Amino acid sequence: MSLLAERTQAITVHKMHPYIGAEVRGVDLSRPLDDDTLRQIKDAWHDNAMLVFRDQNLTEDDQRRFASHFGKVAKRVPPPKGAIKVETVAWDDMMMITDHVDANGKPVGSLGHGEMWFHSDKCYHRTPHRATFLYGIEIPSEGGDTRFASMYAAYERMPAELKRRLEGATVMQGYQYGHGHRIDLSLDLSSIHHCSQPLIVVNPGSKRKGLYAASVNTMWIEGIDREESEKLLRQCFDIIEDPEIIYDHKWRVGDLVMWDNLACLHARTDWPQEQTRMLRRCTVEGEPLY
Numbered sequence: 419m420s421l422l423a424e425r426t427q428a429i430t431v432h433k434m435h436p437y438i439g440a441e442v443r444g445v446d447l448s449r450p451l452d453d454d455t456l457r458q459i460k461d462a463w464h465d466n467a468m469l470v471f472r473d474q475n476l477t478e479d480d481q482r483r484f485a486s487h488f489g490k491v492a493k494r495v496p497p498p499k500g501a502i503k504v505e506t507v508a509w510d511d512m513m514m515i516t517d518h519v520d521a522n523g524k525p526v527g528s529l530g531h532g533e534m535w536f537h538s539d540k541c542y543h544r545t546p547h548r549a550t551f552l553y554g555i556e557i558p559s560e561g562g563d564t565r566f567a568s569m570y571a572a573y574e575r576m577p578a579e580l581k582r583r584l585e586g587a588t589v590m591q592g593y594q595y596g597h598g599h600r601i602d603l604s605l606d607l608s609s610i611h612h613c614s615q616p617l618i619v620v621n622p623g624s625k626r627k628g629l630y631a632a633s634v635n636t637m638w639i640e641g642i643d644r645e646e647s648e649k650l651l652r653q654c655f656d657i658i659e660d661p662e663i664i665y666d667h668k669w670r671v672g673d674l675v676m677w678d679n680l681a682c683l684h685a686r687t688d689w690p691q692e693q694t695r696m697l698r699r700c701t702v703e704g705e706p707l708y
């Protein structure tokens with residue numbers, strides 16, 4: 419038996435939740451991957467929307483190389499001019515998610531504070547980032563979980579009347595920089611990144627439909643009055659934030675977690691402020707949704 423065949427056969431996929439998430443075992447992401455291994459990982463990703471690889475030891479280059487199999491590694495997009503929060507970290511393709519500061523008091527990362535509600539990375543750009551890759555470097559002893567909600571399960575659980583009503587609807591997706599809760603609907607759009615997107619998206623990999631409604635990002639349904647829009651969106655948020663379709667990932671140092679931003683939403687739980695949480699993130703670009 420060749421070494422290649424041995425490596426390919428070593429991979430196993432273990433579901434962690436009925437609706438979302440699987441652990442992939444038997445692969446070392448610090449080494450280049452053969453085509454067969456990569457195909458199995460992509461199949462598992464399409465089937466499960468979110469994957470965990472435990473006990474990895476990855477440099478920035480390793481993480482970037484792995485991510486590049488799923489699309490062009492994206493550069494971070496700075497906030498619009500005039501946004502309230504200004505950061506001093508580099509706007510590059512790798513980002514440290516932490517609120518820690520260096521010996522001179524300068525931030526070493528960004529987006530590192532406390533709880534964040536459900537959202538989808540870069541849904542407010544014409545080409546939302548397709549996949550996100552997070553690597554666990556320092557993990558608090560409690561809290562700081564990343565929560566994943568299945569957009570597919572949410573779509574399937576929508577009442578038939580709501581599906582009929584919202585099929586073909588478009589929504590305004592936006593991002594209020596540094597704000598992790600329901601977006602302020604009175605914001606001037608020119609002051610934030612925003613983009614019109616379909617509310618129900620067909621995933622390019624799995625071809626399954628998903629509900630693309632996130633409380634942090636989704637401002638309103640276009641073409642109907644705001645009160646009706648908010649009522650319908652609240653229904654959608656309740657469906658997609660139902661604990662039954664959510665997997666809570668409890669981090670360990672060395673976890674590489676990757677997910678499909680067109681198949682799941684993610685959120686973050688709070689953790690004790692005196693403890694360190696540091697994750698390294700990169701994303702890959704996707705295609706326009708219409």
Ligand SMILES: [Fe+2]
Nearest residue numbers: 537538539684
């Ligand atoms: Fe995020």
